[in-house]
Amino acid sequence: MSGPGTNGTPEASGVTATGLRAGLADTATATRRRARRTVSRPTRGWRVPTSGLAASADRRSLVDLAVVSLLLVIGLLGFAPVLVGGWFLVAAVVGLVVGIAAGWLSRLLGLSAILTALLALVLYFLLGTPAAIPGQAILGVLPSLGSLRGLALGAVLGWADVLTLSAPAAAPDYLLALPYVSGWLTGLVTAVLALRWLPRGSRSLGRVAVLLIAPVVLYVVTVVFGTHAPFLAALRGTAFAVVALVWLGWRNPFGRNASMQDRSTLARRKLIGTAVVVAGAVAAGTIGGVATEAPLASSRFVLRDVVQPPVDPVDYPSPLAGFRNYTADLDETILFTVDGLVPGDQMRLATMDAYTGRLWDVAGADVATNGSGSFRLVGGEFPEPDLFTRADTRSLDVTVQGYSGVWLPGVGAPVHLAIEGADTERSESVRFNAATSTTVLMSRLSEGDAYTLSSATQAVPSDEALQSVQPAQLSMPPIVDSPDVVTAKMAEYVADARTPIEQVRAIETALHTNGFLSHGLASDSVPSRAGHGADRIEELFTRNQMIGDEEQFAAAMALMVRQLGFPARVVMGFAPENVVEGQPTDVFGGDVTAWVEVPFAGVGWIPFYPTPDETEIPQDQNPKPQTEPQPQVRQPPRVEKKQEDLLTSVDTEDGEDEEKDEQFVLPAWVVYAAIGISAPFLLLGLWMLVVALIKAARRRRRRRVPEGHRRAVGAWDELIDGHRELGFALPVNQTRIATASSFAAQRSRRASDAGTATDPAVARSLHDLATRADAAVFAGGETENDEVEGLWQAARREVRAAGRGVGWWRRLRSRLRVSRSRRARERRPVTDGSSRRGATRRVAVRSS
Known part of the structure; x- marks a missing residue:
């Protein structure tokens, strides 16, 4: 129921x-x-998500990663203008894959940030050799010490080197590590954000847009590190913008909870919007690129325009200033041996385009011109000059003998350089100026060096072919302190010339035909002063005859051409005369020469040789020295007397000096013996000085304590330290009175051992010192300054008396020892009187 x-x-x-x-x-x-x-929770450890929603989230992460990787590749293409060849893209893509792999393994294994960084570094060095530095790999894929070093240097120094290299650059070999490390780093950051950070929270549009930070930064970096001629700028910019906008549009979470019908409507709208965005971007990119391509190339900002080159030629002396050293001191010296020259070749050493009033020099790096100051790092391959017309090629094998310096001799415009036996550091010390075809080796050339240089020579058209050609419009360094006579002579020489080539040739012909050659040697018929400053150039034109050598005539012609309004520069080099094609040529110091180069538009720098060949100057035309009339009136008698007196006195003094030197010369063994004997005493004296300074500082510190009782304790400590340094034993855990009795007993015992009488006043004096020190510490009130000074004088007096009671050896040892009272180490400063007395009493009982 x-x-x-x-x-x-x-x-x-x-x-x-x-x-x-x-x-x-x-x-x-x-x-x-x-x-x-x-x-919402990412997978941890080795577990792989199995639910449909989690798998969908992983698919979205992979899609995000793929899109952002495409944007990174577009950005990495920006390295094309600064690196030679297409292998840089392989290195960049491999680096991107390595970085993404490190991020994926970090997500799969659930690694912390530190472990993720370590894993990424291991993969970076392990897999980077075949991609970035394949030439140093073992068996083509395994890393070597050289490749590991290159990967490290490229990641750190590659950014600075790529700004100072002449683009496109092929060396140093670690430059390919630059795109590799860029792809590796951006791929790692992107993978960690897409696979680990983004799935942890809501996938809002703002969080998704964070993935664009790495591609945008990489794109901007490749732009500012590039050149004025970018790689497919319009196409890359348009593709980057389209891919980013379309991806953000489809990743927008708006409408995710809508019905199926609404979702289909939104999908159609997204397709239409995507098509409109792509079409609009393509149209805008095409029209904008065509309309603005020319001004963008000239106004494009790149860092290489504001970064100073690593070499400033102003740091090195002007080669032209040492011109007479070659003709006077190295005339018969073989500077280097060259294999590959043909008759008529001239080896250029340096190019100078800045005149300071004192000399022609290489323009400094801070002069923003088309001149010779911009030396940049190069490897084995050299860029071709902008204003150059190739005529022929040369391959030279150079062996250095008597030459030394930073300027590397060559013919024409260098194309390839290989230094024999050079290590990586020396190969990276090569700097090149493409505007002047001048090479600098910062590690300097010296005897025994050898190198192979491939060069291209400049085509030199005839004067008829240059009649209608204007000089090139180049910015040159300003001319400083040019003599007025240069302008006047220039106007005289070019009076009948019409075209630029006729004017320049007229200056060359006038100097060549009206001048006389003299190096200022004893074998020359007339003297010739060295130098090419403003005073020397003025003297060249104001004397009865123009007398000089290549240094003066090349300097004068370059000044005239510059005053005419045309660019010009002075080139110093060597013109060997004994060249036999197919045989090695010895280049002597006497082969040194200098010439002038003037640029013509579309052709290149054309050489001119103003130095005359005539060396015999008519005697009746020789200018007489201006000082010659004066000796006829005053000087001969006085000069003859002075010369006789000087000769006599100089000979006598030299003889006396030689006799004195012979008298006071000591044998080497005597000098060494004196040094060996005196060295220990010098060291002993130095140590005694150091110890004396330490003791003086110790006394000063104890006597300058503000409290009177502490200064009194310092006097007692000075007494204890003085006795200990003399070898007296300090009793342990005894009062001051007991310590004084112990010191008195030891001093009495030492006096008995020495056979001297014991002074009973010693015990009384030490006992009195101990009593006064105790009174200063334990009595109430502040100790008077007079009492403290009396304690210090008594303590110093007792220490001196104790020193007199011991032998000289102990007194010497006391000057080499520094003792410090244990009481001074244990004492702590106190402020008030009661705590001071209590604390000092406790310390005194413990230490005494």
Whole structure:
């Protein structure tokens, strides 16, 4: 029989059904929550997500990673203008894959940030050799010490080197590590963000857009590190913008919870919007690129325009200033041997285009011109000059003998350089100026060096072919302090010339035909002063005859051409005369020469040779020295007397000096013996001086303590340290009075051992000192200054008396030892009187 509320009643059945429905609802809610937590929480450890929602999240992450990787590749293409060849793209893509792989392994293994960085570095060095530095790999793929060094240097120094290299650059070999490390770093950051950071929270548009930071930064970096001629700027910029906008549009989470019908409508709208964005971007990029391509190339900002080159030629002396050293001192010296020259070749050493009033020099790196100051790092391959017309090629094998310096001799415009036996550091010390075809080796050439240089020679058209050609419009360094006579002579020489080539040739012909050659040697018929400053150039034109050598005539012609309004520069080099094609040629110091180069538009720098060949000057035309009339009136008698006196006195003094030198010359063994004997005494004296200074500082510190009782304790400590340095034993854990008695007993015992009488006053004096020190410490109030000074004088007096009671050896040792009272080490400063007395009493009891 069942009643109301029993299990058999309908009410009971209804309650059960309601509870069942509620339980099912709770179970479903819990299941949904767990599903949401599964979606929002990334996979840890080795577990791979199996739910559909998690797999969908991983697919979205992979799509994000693929899109951002495409944007990174577009950015990495920006290295094309600064690196030779297409292998840089292989290095960049491999670096990108390595970085993404490191990020994926970090997500798969659940690594921390530190472990992720370590894993990425291991993969960077392990897999970077075949991609970035394949030439130094072992068996083509395994890393070597050289490749590991190159990967490290490229990551750190590659950014600076690429700015100072002449683009495009092929060396140093570690430059390919630059795109490799760029792809590796941006790929690692992107993978970590896409696979680990983004799935942890909501995938809002703002969080998704964070993935664009690395591609944008990389794109900007390749732009500012590039050149004025970018690589497919319009195409790359348009593609980057389209891919980024389309991806952000499709990743927008708006409408994710809409119905199926609304989702299809949104999908159609997204397709239409995507097509409109792509079409608009392509049209804008095409029209904008065509309309603005020319001004963009000239106004493009790149860092290489504001970064100073690593070599400033102003740091090295002007080669032209040492011109007479070659003709006077190295005339018969073989400077280097060259194999590969043909008759008529001239080896250029340096190019100078800045005149300071004192000399022609290489323009400094801070002069923003087309001149010779911009030396940049190069490897084995050299860029071709902008203003150059190739005529022929040369391959020279140069062996250095008597030459030394930073300027590297060559013919024409260098194309390839290989230094024999050079290590990596020396190969990286080559700097080149493409505007002047001048090469600098910062590690300097010296005897025994050898190198192979491939060059191209400049084509030199005839004067008829240059009649209608204007000089090139180049910015040159300003001319300083040019003599006025140069301008006047220039106007005289070019009066009948019309075209630029006729004017320049007229200056060359006038100097060549009216001048006379003299190096100022004893064998020359007339003297010739060295130098090419403003005074020397003025003297060249104001004397009866123009007398000089290549240094003066080349300098004068370059000044005239510059005053005419045309660019010009002076080139110094060597013109060997004994060249036999197919045989090695010895280049002597006497082969040194100098000439002038003037640029013509579309042709190149054309050489001119103004130095005359005539060396015999008519005697009746020789200018007489201006000082010659004066000796006829005054000088001869006085000069003759002075010369006789000087000769006599100089000979006498030289003889006396020689006799004195012979008298006072000591044998070497005497000098060494004196040094050996005196060295220990000098060291001993030096050590005694150091110890004396330390003791003086110790006394000064103890006597300058502000509290009187502490200065009194310092006097007692000075007494203890003085006795210990003399070799007296300090009793342990004794009072001051007991310590004084111990010192008195030891001094009495030493006096007895020495056979002298014991002074009873010693014990009384030490006991009195101990009593006064105790009174200063334990008595109330502040100790008077007079009492403290009396303690210090008594303590110093007792230490001196103790020193007199010991032998000389102990006194010497005391000057070499520094002792410090244990009480002074244990004492701590106190401020108030009561705590001072208590603390000092405790320290005194413990230490005494």
